[in-house]
Amino acid sequence: MRRFRSFRKKLLAAFGGIGILVMIMLLLGNQIAGVSIKQFTQVISDQVEVLASANDLHLRIGRLRLVEIELPSLTDYFAVVTEIQSLKKQIEEFQAELDRFEAQQQHASSEVMRSIRSSWNLYQKDLQTVIRHATSMEMAEASRVSTYQSDSHFKNIQRLLQTVTNSMKQAVRAAYLETEAEQQQLRSSFTFVSLLGLFIGILFVLLFARSLSIRVTSLRDAAERLSQGHTSSPIHVDGDDELTNLADAFNQMQKQIQTRERALKEAHDTLEMRVESRTQELNQSNLQLQQEMEERQRVEISLKLLSQAMEQSPVGVFIADIKGRIDYVNDAFVKNTGYSSSDLTGESFLLLIQKTIPRDVARELIVNMNAGMEWHGEVEVKLEDGSLEWMSLLITPVKNAAQQITHFLAIKEDVTVRKQQEAKILYQAQFDSLTDLPNRALAMDRLSQIIATAERHESKVVLMFLDLDDFKKINDSLGHEMGDKLLMQAAARLRKAVRKNDTVARQGGDEFLVILGGLAAGADAEPVLENILKAFNRSFLVDGHDLVVTPSIGLAVYPDDGDDPSRLLRHADLAMYQAKEDGRNTFHFYNQMIHDYSLQRLELERELRHALDRDEMELYYQPLIDIKSRQLMGAEALMRWNSRAFGLVSPSQFIGLAEQTGLIVQLGEWAMQHACQQACLWQNLLPDFLLSINVSPRQFRGSFITGTIQRSLERSMFPARQLQVEVTEGLLIRNNPEVQEALTTLDRMGVRLAMDDFGTGYSSLSYLKNFPFHTLKIDRSFINDMTEDPNYRTIVSAAISMGKALGLSLVAEGVETEEQLAILTEEGCETAQGFLFGKPIPAAEFSDCWMEKDEGESDEEAIYGMADR
């Protein structure tokens, strides 16, 4: 097999094999053709030649006969002799031919041949007879012998020859057919062998081609893969010829490509990395460059801005060199000083100022500049027109990159504006913007100055604390704007009412202070006081409204009532409260009594804080009577304070204090809980028992009140519809949505709402309409004066009809006499409350008096009886 390692040799061997096969086939074919020719030649030599001899014999005998027949007919002797000669020759030739035929003859039976020979012999004899007669010119005899004697022999010979020919023909045919059959067989074998050889050849070629094509295809696929860049799998080609070599070479090439690819990739990666790092470097440097450019632009812009700002700055700026010579001045500086830029440039700025500033300041400035430090100070500069102007200068050293001072930058501040602003700020800090009067701070400052002077001169100072009566009402009802206008007018009147040197200040809100200094005695203030009160006698006309406002004035005297401003202020304030209590529109000097009162108030407050802990609070109940039936309807719960320090304190003394301090919230909650619990017990005896309880406006802050009432009702199980909450008009003035919501919630809960002390406040119809009130309680001051003053009766009557018109229940408070009751009955008032029926009494007492009645006693008797008790 080693011989066929080369593909060329394989091909040669294949085609050589096929050639040999073809040669064999050709030789075989040739052999077969030779054999068949030989066989046919044999047949011809064996059979056909004999047949031809037979035919020849046939012909010769025929011709011989013709000459025999013709001979007797000849007359010419010479012709006869010639003829006899020809006849004899023919007889010889026939004889020779017959001998030859006999020698060749194999197929003709010896029988036939003997017959032919005997017939021939006989015929020969006849022919000799003829010849003898002819020679002797006995033609007739010759003719007779020929016609009657020889004819039968001749015919016999002819017939026998015919028989031999026929048999020979058959033998030839048989031999021919046999040979042909043999040929046919040979041809078939040859065809088969040829076909087999051809098939083997084709098969071989096909197999060869197939194996070749598989290997070539795998090579082609590999080449295709390679061309697409897939170099991973090696090519496998069977065999050990050129194709295998080609595959090996291919694999080698692929390996090399892979190696080179790897190398290339590595090189590429390295290149990529280098490119990337280079790109990053480039980007960074680009960014840096960009930042630098931006920075430069920014610097340029800021420089430009700076120079523009400096040029256009309203602040005067100049730059001086290290020796103090001015290099640059901006427009503002030029404008401010009046000098031109050329006047100033090159001049020492120290010359500008040193003549006008104190030596020590100039020294400080020079020392600072030499030390490279900032200097800030105010200097007086001589202007171009010769005038002097105060300037605030900030001189800052300008350093170069090496931190060396190259210049000085001086900024001149416009002190005038600042001073104006300072003055304004000072004014705002000391004066009230609404009234332009000194404020509390300035007033205190002035007071301390006046006190200092008074101390030196041993004179007296009077401090007045003035509060406008009921100003809050005006503010609340007419609005703050009107209130402000009123305050301005009041301030103006006050200012006019005092001497020029006296100070009128606004303490805040509707409170004013008046300071009178240099007095010999406190009483010296009275004329001024009178002036002030007189000034408020006239009404104020504000936006078409004629408003009457009176002052309540408290006075404190230095040094009698205090030797420092705050003490004097406090005492004047307390005295003002006393003036209010004195009935307003009056004044009151501070005295020991007020002092004691204020102390007592403080003490009261301290004690009140512990009242609940110490169980000092108690509820009293005052009956509410149905006027028509004179029956008890319920009671109003009224708080009492059994103080261990002050004894029984009335609500008028502690409710206000409790409201101011916020203690009312706890006290009110306590009252609500206890009253509900108590009322629930009484409800068992009087099912419709109505509990009326006062709730302070302060309790409405933060909307806790609804929760308090809800809890009290739930805990006591007292029905909400039998609880009446009494509020005063003051609660409603501010139109607070919190209050509105709380009242609506209470109404929704079923709690009755009563307007207490109606008539003492604004008595506004709108409140009654806008809020869900059920009851109107007419204040006792009206009931009290009703009998004496018909105006009051009219008011009461109007209140009753108004209440009725609004569908409200009416309660008259403070009914003390039968007369009052008669009027109220006449006016159609439904409920009455007052000493006529009963004073507020503790719960136990109320139970005894009102919840149990003696047997046999009528309701009316019981009621009046109780009142007596």
Ligand code: C2E
């Ligand atoms: P008010 O709610 O108008 O209560 C009626 C006041 O009139 C009670 O005074 C009562 O004793 C008094 N009074 C009733 N009938 C007559 C009479 O015929 N003649 C006279 N001269 N007076 C009569 P009191 O108990 O001193 O209460 C004063 C005010 O204190 C109450 O006025 C009310 O505003 C407040 N107050 C009382 N208790 C409470 C409370 O628990 N909470 C709150 N927030 N305020 C309360």
Ligand code: MG
């Ligand atoms: Mg009341």
Ligand code: MG
């Ligand atoms: Mg009342």
